Amino acid sequence: MRLLVAQPNHEPHLEHLLKEMSRQDSFDAVLYPEGYVADEASVKTLCEVAKTYKKLIITGYRNSNNKDRALMIHPSGDIILERAKSPMDEQLYRPSVAEADGLSIGYLLCVELLQGYVGLEGQAKSLDFIAHPIGVGMFSEEQFELWIEEATRIAVKYNTMIIGTSHADGSYRNCGISIPISYWIDSTGQPIYISRNDTRSRMINLDTRQVNVLD
Template structure:
């Protein structure tokens, strides 16, 4: 099971996704940030790309009200997880896991990371990994450290890997501060990698915990 983890810039089209998914490299899933897919028309385009290249796409999209929603598209171009984002202080919305090809994939959308210690229990025994699309980078070093620490707790509680990625640009409520983040934590709560202000695309093999950098020309 190999996943391409990208930190794209915000854009109205899917140019970066098209570039990444078409790479001549060995991977079966693409992990992109929350809100990268900006509308339902682009959701349809992403489904077509998934089907064309036979790759799963895990990301998030904006609905007609500019609200963020969860999204997983399987390699046949079919949506297998779609739901609203959980409001702060609510219990994690369901579904928060999807099944494909014998694997169960957990899902947390951006700040849902802080709600993830409750809500995934019924999936815990069978999670292959948890995907965590993040909207923009962290607004402080303290937030960066807090989110990594929370990801480690979640990996340990559910005995599974968790991996996340943000956009390369943008900031929380346009505060002007953004620390791009990408990471992968193993089931023992140990980092496979933690990326801070490092925008390189990676392909990670979840079985061997090895990864490689991909340079997009």
């Protein structure tokens, strides 16, 4: 599978994603950050986009109560994973795995990374990869290192790749500090790439482990 990993700014009308679809012959799926889809009406638009371009879309959206929710859309335009974000003091919500054309894909929404080590147990016999849409960048170098360490632990435990990406703009609770992050860690816990403060999109090939940074 060829996956486009994007780090857009927050925006209301999917402009970045629609522009990236011009590269449609180069990828099979896209990974966009938590909350990239600004409202429920845009979810319907995104389903049509997935169907038109025949692309798997992995991201997150904001509902009418301004709450983040998980979202994965099949190339047919059908939603195959949709749920609330897990509260931090509870277990990871289910489903956190979706099946798409023979692939078993794990899903962790932003801070759910800290619940995934235990929370993904029993949801699939094996995972082809885990997608990790992140809302905004890290608020400190310490958090950056912690999340990479936790992603590495999860990759090794489930013997699978994990891929994460955040928005290029915004900060946690508007604290004014943000380190945009994008990463890909393989099933042995080795980083294929870790991006800090480089918000260009990346085209990655899950089979060959190639990474191309896009202008």
